[in-house]
Amino acid sequence: MPAAAASEPTGNAPGNGQTFLSPDQRRDAWQRLGNEQFDVIVIGGGIVGAGAALDAATRGLKVALVEARDFASGTSSRSSKMFHGGLRYLEQLEFGLVREALHERELSLTTLAPHLVKPLPFLFPLTNRWWERPYIAAGIFLYDQLGGAKSVPAQKHLTRSGALRLSPGLKRSSLVGGIRYYDTVVDDARHTMTVARTAAHYGAVVRTSTQVVALLREGDRVTGVRVRDSEDGEVTEVSGHVVVNATGVWTDEIQALSKQRGRFRVRASKGVHIVVPRDRVVSEVAIILRTEKSVLFVIPWGTHWIIGTTDTDWNLDLAHPAATKADIDYILGHVNKVLATPLTHDDIDGVYAGLRPLLAGESEETSKLSREHAVAVPSPGLVAIAGGKYTTYRVMAEDAIDAAAEFIPTRVAPSITEKVPLMGADGYFALVNQTGSVGSHYGLHPYRVRHLLDRYGSLIGEVLKLADDKPELLGPITDAPVYLKVEAAYAAAAEGALHLEDILARRMRISIEYPHRGVDCAREVAEVVAPILGWSAEDVDREVKTYQARVEAEVRSQTQPDDASADALRAAAPEARAEILEPVPLT
Incomplete structure (x- = not known):
């Protein structure tokens, strides 16, 4: 065994x-x-x-x-999904922050969380033939020297043809060359x-x-x-x-x-990301693009790309920041400047908005805080x-x-x-080498085993043991087949999930990875976890309806022109946690 x-x-x-x-x-x-x-x-x-x-x-x-x-x-569930040093902070001369972040990246990549933090190649397209290559190369060289090129390769310079071989989906006219460097990606939640x-x-x-x-x-x-x-x-x-x-x-x-x-x-800055199918952007690597305010990332995420982010002040509901049509248009407008085949609203499978907790006082612009x-x-x-x-x-x-x-x-x-390695880190590398035998034991395709290892690491045995007496749990969720039913069961039994939203939006990423955003599989998942969480048939109905209302409110808010109208729609959706209150000071 x-x-x-x-x-x-x-x-x-x-x-x-x-x-x-x-x-x-x-x-x-x-x-x-x-x-x-x-x-x-x-x-x-x-x-x-x-x-x-x-x-x-x-x-x-x-x-x-x-x-x-x-x-x-x-x-912490709504970031750019990067465990990175912050290349752009070099321009702000925050060398200490970058060095510290790269040290932490290396620790997680090699020791603390290798099952969750993964290396990722990036392409930096160059648009100016004379000054940009030495300028950007110097920055990435410094990035590498500060700690960015220990467990990952150092930068590599590319001609325009070389860059387009890595990212054929880019317009030929959008770049004169490129630099490939490495960072990392993580499922933050x-x-x-x-x-x-x-x-x-x-x-x-x-x-x-x-x-x-x-x-x-x-x-x-x-x-x-x-x-x-x-x-x-x-x-x-x-x-x-x-x-x-x-x-x-x-x-x-x-x-x-x-x-x-x-x-x-603390000042809240809203960052919005869109999620599109992987075949909409033809590239073997992630892409980083400069904008007039900051940078835009195009990051591979399973069968999708995550594209973002925005950077705007937010003074409304902190629990449920809402993306607007203007936010989405901003992202599409910038990424379409470089794509040979432009993206449209119809290409988007998911959208999410998060709030950065920035220290107030240093700048009037959130991107410079x-x-x-x-x-x-x-x-x-x-x-x-x-x-x-x-x-x-x-x-x-x-x-x-x-x-x-x-x-x-x-x-x-x-x-x-x-x-101190995180749970699931010890033994992870050895189990990767045993993918075939683990799959044979459980009757799972090696692809499934690797998927589980990259989510649970060496806890994979705990997860799959829940199916010992219920082999049907080893089947995929019907309308979200990337995930197995046993993963939903494990979320409720071992990972502290109490509601459908916890499972579909954070333990799994169904809410942003499928066009139905989890609605089509909500009842199936609810029925899997109901015995574990002690839900009655009425509880299942309520959880499904609450989740459906959440998704409907988010989708509608993403058609609104401004923050206030988007927030009003999103805030009207019911809370899964019915007794949540505003904090009340002692009197």
Whole structure:
């Protein structure tokens, strides 16, 4: 039997942790939150909050991580899907940020998350015959020297014919040559969830649908949080030596609960991406294009391309930023300048919008705001972290817990997350070499096995074991055949998914990878997970209708001319988490 098949799902892990974020674990976590004293309470289940929980747990601290909605339900599921150094930041002379990000990229690519972070060749088309090649080449050379060319090849210069061999879909007139270089791609939502799950593995109490509605105090000292279950409205209080606010674009809202002014402000910048079928753009490599404001990426994503992004101020609903027709037209207009066969609205299978949490104050233009992060202590017992970029999450988390250590009465060990692979990383490379034998054991095509390995790594045995007594789970989802039914089951049984939206939009990417955006398979997936989540027939109907309403609202909003009208349509859709509230300060 291959090694992967020997993996058994278990409830407990070293450090009294949980390997499965299951319904049982969720009930247990609620009791623990209300009854135990924690060293660190982390608010926010995005990449920085998950990273902070992992950092603290692996230092031996007692940690609670609470998230109002789902892991990565905000910014961390709506990025450009790149774990990159930030080539464009060299022009802004942010050499330290680029060096730091490239170091983190290398760590994840080789050690921390090789099953989730993958190398990706890029083409930089050159449009000026004289000055651009030496200018861009110097920048990419510096990128390579700062750490970009360790586990990936260095840059390669191309003639126009050489560049067009890599990307035949480009107009011949759109370039005079090109430079090929390497970066990486990541499924951001799965990566964030895996970081949170790894924190739970090392002992953190991790719970989603758990909204902070107040900060608790003793005098001027923050001593914990009041939380409300976003599913049933139940309330409890959680005690901790220090609270870490890692809520991204919600930083100011959580800070307001303290009734004290924060040390910095966070400004939301909206970034929109479109998703088109792979055959619409003929290219063997990703493409990076300069625009008048920033850059535009064309990134391979399974059987699709992700194209984006925009960069505009957003002052409306933080939970559900809406893409407009103007945003989509902007992306199409820029990418069509270089494509031999232009894209149209009819080519688009998916659209998503996310909000970058930028530190306010440096510039009036969001595209020029710094991606450096900041850590502050706005009041005793409360640490806030914001800014930064996805790639540097581990450094941000380390800095946040270093600041939090001041309020913890026992000695706090230094960070060790540089040496802690995420769940699924250990054994991944060996299993890739066993793809054929794993497939033979389960009766799966090697393509399916590789797909699973690149999503679950060495946890593939846990996933497939769920089909031992239900072999029908090894069949594909009818209207989303890239995925197996067992993946939906595993999302509910082990990955903390509580609603259809969690599964179709984040554990799997059906909501952006199929023209129906998940509507056509919503009921099938709901019926797979219903026994695991304890759903009745009425619950299944409600989940399907809520998801359908979400998709309808998003699709309609994407036809609107401006943010206000798009937001009004999107915000009118029902919440999957019926008890979610606006935070209410203590009186």
